[in-house]
Amino acid sequence: MKDPETRDMGSNKYLDVTAVGKAFKGTPVMSDMDFRVGRGELVSLLGPSGCGKTTLLRIIAGLTAADTGEVMLDGRAITSVPPHRRNISVVFQSYALFPHLTVAENVAFGLRARGVNKAAHGPKVAEALALVRMSDFAERPVAALSGGQQQRVAVARALIVDPVLLLLDEPFSALDRKLRETMQVELKTLLRARNMTAIFVTHDQDEAMGVSDRIAVMSAGKIEQFASPSELYARPASAFVMDFVGLSTRLTGKVVETGAGRITVHTAHGSVTAPGDFAAGTKVTIGVRPELIRTEPGENTISVTLEDAMVLGSKTQLHGRAEDPNRLLCELPGMRSSLTPGETVNFGWSIADTLVYEAST
Amino acid sequence: MIRRAERIGFLALPGLSFLAIIYALPLFMLLLKSFQIDGQFSILEYVTFFSDNYSMSVLWRTLRVAFLTTGLALLIAYPTAIIMARAKGIWLSVFLVAMVLPMSVGVIVKAFAWSILFRTRGVLNDTLMSLGLTEAPIRMLFTETALIIGAANVFLPFMVLPIYTVLRQMDSRLPEATVSLGATPVFRFMNVTLPLSLPGVVAGCAFTFSLAISMYVIPSLIVGERQQTLSMLTARSFLYLRNEALGATISSILLIIAISVVLGSSWLASRLGARQ
Known part of the structure; x- marks a missing residue:
């Protein structure tokens, strides 16, 4: 495992959000947003509800269109690429598993959607399920799973397509505290092992501190400070950051x-x-x-x-x-x-x- | 002691007894009558019915009209239900009112309104001719086509509302999850929206088909006596021919079709819903 201090801290601009602005019904949510993430970095967008963190995530995913600005990924402008062509996976707060499909069918969905040869599905699904320790549940309907198991399936479903970027919207908020901490460690280890670039959206500072290399603390559509957890805690850039973190x-x-x-x-x-x-x-x-x-x-x-x-x-x-x-x-x-x-x-x-x-x- | 849930079950008693006395009992008596000739058990009426060419042609017409009405209603209702499921605020209210309000206008009023539309020198023919799409007026009133269009119109809410309800209950993140997994809009519809909406489609089809197979007023007003349906034949047997046995037999055949549709659709719906 690489030391977080030597990890690339956004200098290579793997994800480069420049001057993005968005308004809903005339009310600006963010303006002139700049946000850069390095390859393999685990980053959190942390802030109170309504600060624009989810909007920024959705703009990166392509689920919401930005009014102004540009989103670049790995040197390619993706601002006008439709979401299904971005190869960015999203894990939703509600997990959004398909209720009419089994665990294995849910996990295989991305492969089917991309027209991957059927013969390749079996081993890939088995591998993805093993990764999240859900192999024994392959044929179960998803409704029969607990919250933690549903989250594992959602993660397997998101990772099986080898996304260029993984976005997670409040992925732990539906879990109770003990399970949440276990899942955080598990997920972080998993993402590290695959050198996955991931962005978490959360309003929980402990979660952000636990899973991220860097945290962007947001307030009212602006990034107040974007720094490592220790920097954020020891040298908060504003009274807002000091109050919000710790x-x-x-x-x-x-x-x-x-x-x-x-x-x-x-x-x-x-x-x-x-x-x-x-x-x-x-x-x-x-x-x-x-x-x-x-x-x-x-x-x-x-x-x-x-x-x-x-x-x-x-x-x-x-x-x-x-x-x-x-x-x-x-x-x-x-x-x-x-x-x-x-x-x-x-x-x-x-x-x-x-x-x-x-x-x- | 009786458990709470069981005690609450008594609340269904008035409704159940009402249905038993007013609905089930007379229908059962009708069913018995269809198997009796001069007090003796007999299936003669059924044999007569199924061996008669005219009766069979009425049966087939009734089934055909019901199927086509259901199909047309589904075709129009599905996109409407999708739009309604996405609508919010004032637009949702507008759609719901548009669905429910026409139900308060009697079928007779509607049927006469259509005759203005469909008749030889009606609005539709005048428009077609002035656009030069046809030389002479097309005969539309008193045709099966007019009947199907009219019936589909009357029964549309019974198709739209169940589909709308099912689509509305769908997790709104599902479409986005589908897209982020690389699915095109067509793939998303075929693999997520459509399968998840099937229970609503089944329910809507069952409603519409049951209503369409037993409709009486609409075909009487639109196509008249010349093209009979089973309901019209039943009415004629009771009212004009005074042949209670024939009327009871046709009623029973209608009843059996309706019950099979209801049982079949609830079996299908529970199968479709079993994994959800």
Whole structure:
């Protein structure tokens, strides 16, 4: 398995979406969208519902026509190629298996549609079913399958035609949590082994972090940040990304002092120092990832009254009393049952770990 | 204790007893009568019917008209149902009203309206002649063709609605899944839309055929006495000939055809639906 860091991060533009725009009944969903994916990359489009992620996926698949812009795949413009000639497979949220066909017939559908010689179907179907560990179910009607099994069949059906690109629209959302995690690992391993280029659409950040080399966080028809999961988490490009990916302590305030690459921000919970160059008087949002906070004084220290201490097993989550939009959150490793609500503790963290963004309003 | 589902089953009692008394019982008595001559069991009436050339020609005409009516209705209904299944909002309402509203106009009104259309100097012939497509007016009224067109028109909703319902229930992602697997529109129709709509087609055909084989008013008004159908023959036996045994026999033959169509179609529908 290639190391994700050395994987081609879109520089060869295997999929190249340029300046794509789309409006529904006069309401723009996206405009001037640029999006590039490298060969063999596993990428997620992550965002809240209505952010345009599904529209972008459908434009790439050819199921929705873009109003403007161009989609290139492997150096070929496919913008005006009808979807059945693109050789892009889609796994739908509902799986969209054919209810009148058996598992094997569902999987063979793409071969039949492409007029592949019937003699070649048997071995190919057997291989595809073995790949998703569904060989024993070949002759079953699909209605008799569980959610996880239906998803495996949908994946086998999509992969049997050797697509140039695999698109997955919320593929795990119909599964319960345990199964979802198992299927994520299984699918990722499978796609890696075949060096498949795949794009997942999801609103679940854990899923996106788990399955992707890179994540495009979308909001209101725009890509806010397109980066590796670790980059996204450690250095979110905006307060929106910070809020959408992972948890954080979040404070709003006004810059009162500036100089030497550092600013001092006055917040409702005290003064905080952060790296950055903002003019005095600028309204900013401060963020700190909860596991970077300790319950002891640090370079930045604020006094917090505990509202709740949730012992979650591998970690303990401390929620401090705060007024919206402020949020005080600290995660300590292990079980800390000694901390009780009502108690006053220090939240301390280093200046370098402090994220700061200009407030949007 | 009786299970809840079984107790709820009692709610079907009024409907079932109504059907038993008003529908099943008299038909059963009719069936008995068709096998009786002077109180004795006999199949003579059937032998007479099936060995009579005129009766047989009426039987064949009735079956032929019913088949062709069903075929024509299916031909018109299928594309309509596809469009309706895709329609949304106001357009769907327009289609549904267009399907249901004509049912409230009596068959007699429709039949006289057609006669304006079909008669020798009617709208259709005038149009054909003014377009130069025909020299002399074509005789259309009092023909089997006019009957089939008229009947298909009256029964169209019974064909459209079951097909529409089945298509509407189809997962809207199926067509897209089909396309993304490389299927052309024709392949998609033949391998997904058509097989999935078959239960609706079977139901629609069963409705239309049952209605068409037993129709009385439409053929009476459009083709008249000269070309009889089984229903008209039944009515004549009871009303004019006062031959109850003949009437009962023809009724029973109609009943048997109708029951076979209903049983056959529900068997076919359950077979088609078994894998879904």
